[in-house]
Amino acid sequence: MSDPSLYTYPSPLEGYQNLPALPDERNDDGKSFKNPQTGVKSKAYSEFTSPIDNGVRGGFDVHIYFLQSDEGQTKFAKELWERIRREFPELRIYQPWDKPIGPHYTGMFEVNLFTPEQFGAFVPWLVINRGPLSALVHPNTGDDIRDHSQLATWMGEPLPVNLALLRRFLKSKA
Template sequence: MADPSLYTYPSPLQGYEGLEPLPNDKAADGKSFINPPAEKKSDAYNAFVHPITNGDRAGFDVHIYYFQSDPEETKFAHELWERIRREFPELRIYRVWDRPIGPHPVAMFEVNIFTPEQFGAFIPWLVINRGPLSALIHPNTDEEERDHSQRATWMGQPLPLSFKIFKSSKPT
């Protein structure tokens, strides 16, 4: 995993400076806070935030892994791949690889997500339906190594990726 201290982070409150303090009133559950209504919904409902790609490249990649030496996992992965193709035809779904490829240490297949709406539908579906398989979810920006490491989210057991491919593609 990339060391987070290698990067800079803008303040999460950028653009919200100088506003009145938020109330400390509790909601009906007695635990969460009541938030004042927003003037409009966040733009993040309709487009991925910068620097995540919005367009043909896809905003997020999901890599779903299986151990190619395990016949049960292999069968499950192929069945999951077929189900995703049938239930989410609007997503871009790649072939099932039967061996490691790129930075990925075991066999896998990839699904591309293009909109926040697709992300909101597919990711919860995958949480429930991925079975024993691990999945890496990462955004697509111009920083591939960071996308696959510091910005990545895992479902299930994380697997060690090989970042050599990203280092060899950088100019020397």
């Protein structure tokens, strides 16, 4: 994966400096803290945090992998693909690839998520319904290498991603 030391990180408190201290009061469970309510929800409920794409490309890609040499996994993946198309018709869903494509070493299909609402509905659904398959969930920030590596989240067993091929592809587009 990508070396985190190659990147800079803004403070998580950017925009929240110099505010009053948070209370130490606990909720009834005795473990969690009571947070001061503002009456205003975070914008992250309705739009993806910058620099995640809120436009045509979509904020997140979900790559769902299967071993094309395993008939059982291939069958399950194609059934899952059909179910996703039926249950989530508003999402952009690509064809299953029975061979490696792009930086992906094995068969897969891709689903694009455009809103936090779609992300919040689809990702928990996939956690429960992905069966034996692994899934890579990554944002679209415009930094494809970092998106597919350091910013990626895995469901199931992480699989290798061919970042060298992705780098060559991106260099050829420049």
